[in-house]
Amino acid sequence: MHKIITLDEFIIQAQRKNPYSTGELSSLLRDIGLAAKIISREVNKAGLVDIVGQAGQENASGEVVQKLDVLADNLMISCLQNSGECCGIASEENDHFVPINSTHSKNAKYVVLFDPLDGSSNIDVNVSIGTIFAIYRRTSTGPVQLKDFIQSGVNQVAAGYVVYGSSTMLVYSTGDGVHGFTLDPSIGEFCLSHENIRIPEKGKIYSVNQGNYPAFDEDIKAYVNYCMEQSHSLRYIGSMVSDVHRTLIKGGIFFYPATTKAPEGKLRLIYECNPMSFLIEQAGGKSSNGTERIMELKAEKLHQRTPIFLGNKEMVETVEAFIREHRTVEG
Numbered sequence: 001m002h003k004i005i006t007l008d009e010f011i012i013q014a015q016r017k018n019p020y021s022t023g024e025l026s027s028l029l030r031d032i033g034l035a036a037k038i039i040s041r042e043v044n045k046a047g048l049v050d051i052v053g054q055a056g057q058e059n060a061s062g063e064v065v066q067k068l069d070v071l072a073d074n075l076m077i078s079c080l081q082n083s084g085e086c087c088g089i090a091s092e093e094n095d096h097f098v099p100i101n102s103t104h105s106k107n108a109k110y111v112v113l114f115d116p117l118d119g120s121s122n123i124d125v126n127v128s129i130g131t132i133f134a135i136y137r138r139t140s141t142g143p144v145q146l147k148d149f150i151q152s153g154v155n156q157v158a159a160g161y162v163v164y165g166s167s168t169m170l171v172y173s174t175g176d177g178v179h180g181f182t183l184d185p186s187i188g189e190f191c192l193s194h195e196n197i198r199i200p201e202k203g204k205i206y207s208v209n210q211g212n213y214p215a216f217d218e219d220i221k222a223y224v225n226y227c228m229e230q231s232h233s234l235r236y237i238g239s240m241v242s243d244v245h246r247t248l249i250k251g252g253i254f255f256y257p258a259t260t261k262a263p264e265g266k267l268r269l270i271y272e273c274n275p276m277s278f279l280i281e282q283a284g285g286k287s288s289n290g291t292e293r294i295m296e297l298k299a300e301k302l303h304q305r306t307p308i309f310l311g312n313k314e315m316v317e318t319v320e321a322f323i324r325e326h327r328t329v330e331g
């Protein structure tokens with residue numbers, strides 16, 4: 001029988017490799033895994049609206065049903081509060097960061113940033129969605145401060161995502177490779193299914209909302225035309241976690257460039273682009289805003305957006321060359 005290695009076992013084994021590890025990060029990762037299992041259960045029920053009720057309405061038990069992304073946000077916060085290893089969180093669903101002030105938590109050394117349910121607009125058409133998270137060591141002392149949350153992506157201690165798709169998978173890295181775990185609902189455990197994921201060297205898939213083509217800059221239009229001339233396949237799910245997961249496993253490039261409608265791009269730097277870039281780089285790929293490494297970008301605000309191009313090194317460097325050449329010509 002194939003040996004099952006659960007997420008908890010894998011985390012503990014990884015902790016044992018680090019003699020200075022105190023177990024706090026391990027505990028945090030296990031709590032994120034717990035939140036993921038509960039969110040997965042709720043997402044899988046979403047299709048049963050008549051039973052569970054729609055957001056804002058009461059369900060069969062008379063409870064007010066929350067929008068799934070609000071529910072996911074509350075679940076992540078609750079699990080992180082219980083962990084005692086997190087002194088503050090920042091998420092897409094909260095305008096400001098949220099200190100966690102319980103006796104144990106307020107002295108904890110980690111902050112967690114997350115998008116609790118990315119792509120939630122796809123829920124009602126049964127398209128896979130996901131949770132994205134990033135973990136940093138706080139830099140301040142005393143009450144947690146904004147600067148603890150808007151650190152450069154290179155300071156990430158760990159990052160990962162959960163994709164709620166045909167199966168629920170948790171993929172994460174603590175800087176020692178990227179590892180994927182598939183949820184076995186029959187035992188309620190995330191089981192190691194993809195150890196040390198490496199992005200394929202070559203890619204023939206480009207992933208962009210080509211409907212925005214008229215709103216792209218000329219250099220991006222030129223690159224999209226190049227992808228079509230190369231007979232690359234266009235795959236776009238419209239859920240970042242799903243598009244990045246496919247890119248990680250099958251190779252290719254995922255990009256959300258600046259457009260005339262979104263001059264800063266659409267995706268958020270600190271809780272979408274930085275964690276995904278951490279994983280892509282750990283798997284041997286590249287991630288930039290077209291000219292600079294994503295993880296070296298300076299964050300000024302919690303909900304700051306950035307253009308992003310991530311995937312195979314070769315494909316990202318090709319689009320960077322298109323951008324560089326266009327800017328040289330433009331002068």
Ligand code: P6P
Nearest residue numbers: 118119120121209238239240241
């Ligand atoms: P568009 C989902 O709404 C999301 O935030 C990401 O998950 C996804 O990559 C992007 O927006 C899709 O945006 O403009 O192509 O629908």
